[in-house]
Amino acid sequence: MTANTINWGILGCGWVARDYVAPGIIHAPNACLVALSDPDAHAMQAIAALTSGTTANHDLDTFLQTPGLDAVYIATPNHLHRPLTEAVARAGKHVLCEKPMATTANDAEAMVRACRDAGVQYGTAFDQRFQARHRKLQELAASGALGTITAARVHYACWTPGDWVPPTQGSHDNWRVDPARAGGGAFIDLAPHGLDLLQWILGEPLIEVGCLLQRRVFDYPVDDGAVLMGRFEGGALLTMNVAYNCPDAFPRRTLEIIGTDAMAVARNTMGQTPGGTLTLINARTGEAHEVSVPKAEDVSPFQTQIAAFSQSLLDSVPFPFTPERDLHTMRLLEAAQANAGGVRVS
Ligand SMILES: NC(=O)c1ccc[n+]([C@@H]2O[C@H](COP(=O)([O-])OP(=O)(O)OC[C@H]3O[C@@H](n4cnc5c(N)ncnc54)[C@H](O)[C@@H]3O)[C@@H](O)[C@H]2O)c1
Secondary structure, three states: OOOOOOEEEEEEEEEEEHHHHHHHHOOOOEEEEEEOOOHHHHHHHHOOOOOOEEEEEOOOHHHHHHOOOOEEEEEOOOOHHOOOOOOHHOOOOEEEOOOHHHHHHHHHHHHHHHHHHHOOOOEOHHHHHHHHHHHHHHHHHHHHHOOOEEEEEEEOOOEEEOOOOOOOOOOOOOHHHOOOHHHOOOOHHHHHHHHHHHHHOOOEEEEEEEEEEEOOOOOOOOOOOEEEEEOOOOOOEEEEEEEEEEEOOOOEEEEEEEEOOOEEEEOOOOOOOOOEEEEEEOOOOOOOOOOOOOOOOOOOHHHHHHHHHHHHHHHHHOOOOOOOHHHHHHHHHHHHHHHOOOOOOO
């Protein structure tokens, strides 16, 4: 760490690391990419072109001994989040770990404990908190511009066959459809984003959840779609549909918040990229107007997230999104998944 820069390493150099995390670190004004590690030679080769000069190795111990390394972004399959977080914390480095935190709430708790015991910061990399239109929506909701919020709806879906290969990747081991490595299917992969985002935007925790899971299109051993319902502490209701079985050509990234004074509709904002639209519809007139965000803020949410986490470390203050709120989300996910089902009526 210098006075104004955090030195980052990335553990797991696949799709999200190569296309979003590495560019985010490189472009954040207070971050520098100093180390990479991945046992897969192809993954290392693909990321190397982007990050020339960054130390790359396959060995965790050597990676953790990179001179000046301050913080590690963990972007591996989900089942490795716990052991890698524990190893990184033991080495005295701060952790920003991809979602879902882990495949079980128990593992997630162990990760937070390991970081606390080692005196390092832990953050879950929910990039969508840093999407410029989501930040604007959070401000609007907090200011009361929507009135009393009664309901929030999310549709976040994609097409993920068993042999799915991420965009821009030549070949791929699709761990996402392996229950042991992923912890579930579309539900555990996509629902964490919506749950985290809505609890932040509404400014209150979700306190009740339920879900139905489906295996409708694909024959892999995890769910390819799910519907969640829930209730926030203040009484607003949640409905969310996540899916791996929704053709990518359809509208499939929508977040709506309904209030007594206005309804907010965010389209194509959920995901990894800036852009999309945010529309407010007036409850009395029905008129819709698009809410703009400053051009300078409409940048990669990964970049903004890296800059925010780096700044917390530089200022020695807690990252504003606490591990406890991430644990609550993890417990909601686990409870909903374990109790999935409805009342059968014959
Ligand atoms: N925030 C988002 O929008 C978003 C998007 C995609 C993925 N993700 C999350 O990011 C993580 C990675 O997903 P992905 O799509 O990039 O997967 P991926 O399969 O493309 O990449 C994972 C990489 O981890 C590597 N790896 C495996 N074991 C390792 C180890 N012991 N040490 C270091 N590297 C190891 C693999 O070789 C692979 O290159 C997952 O937790 C996923 O849920 C988040």
